[in-house]
Amino acid sequence: MAAPIVYCKCGKKTKIRTSWRDPNPSRRFYGCSGFNIIPIQLRLIVVFSLWYDPPICKRASDVIPGLLRRVNRLEVENKQFETGLKSRAQSRILATRLIVELVLVMAILLTKFGDNEKEAIVLELGM
Numbered sequence: 001m002a003a004p005i006v007y008c009k010c011g012k013k014t015k016i017r018t019s020w021r022d023p024n025p026s027r028r029f030y031g032c033s034g035f036n037i038i039p040i041q042l043r044l045i046v047v048f049s050l051w052y053d054p055p056i057c058k059r060a061s062d063v064i065p066g067l068l069r070r071v072n073r074l075e076v077e078n079k080q081f082e083t084g085l086k087s088r089a090q091s092r093i094l095a096t097r098l099i100v101e102l103v104l105v106m107a108i109l110l111t112k113f114g115d116n117e118k119e120a121i122v123l124e125l126g127m
């Protein structure tokens with residue numbers, strides 16, 4: 001069944017939104033569709049809300065906020081972990097490139113010079 005159309009006292013249609021505040025986590029309400037364009041200073045004055053869902057049980061209102069904080073914390077930690085992985089992967093790619101370039105330079109040097117010069121290059125590079 002479709003939700004009834006509810007109008008805010010400012011005249012705009014309301015939208016069904018979800019509260020994530022501690023006393024009513026995940027409880028839906030009718031909120032003014034113009035809420036986001038109302039200046040922050042006026043929001044408390046003109047805000048209109050009517051609950052769409054019945055009140056949630058005490059146990060849920062005690063448990064859900066803690067779970068939400070935990071999810072948020074884990075999302076932050078995951079983002080930091082992914083950033084760390086990317087930088088380690090970039091370091092590995094750079095190291096691999098350096099090794100490949102060194103091998104190529106060695107190959108070029110060893111094919112262009114005679115045996116005596118090759119020995120001098122190898123000794124100079126400590127190989």
Ligand SMILES: [Zn+2]
Pocket residue numbers: 008009010011012032033034035046048
């Ligand atoms: Zn309104």
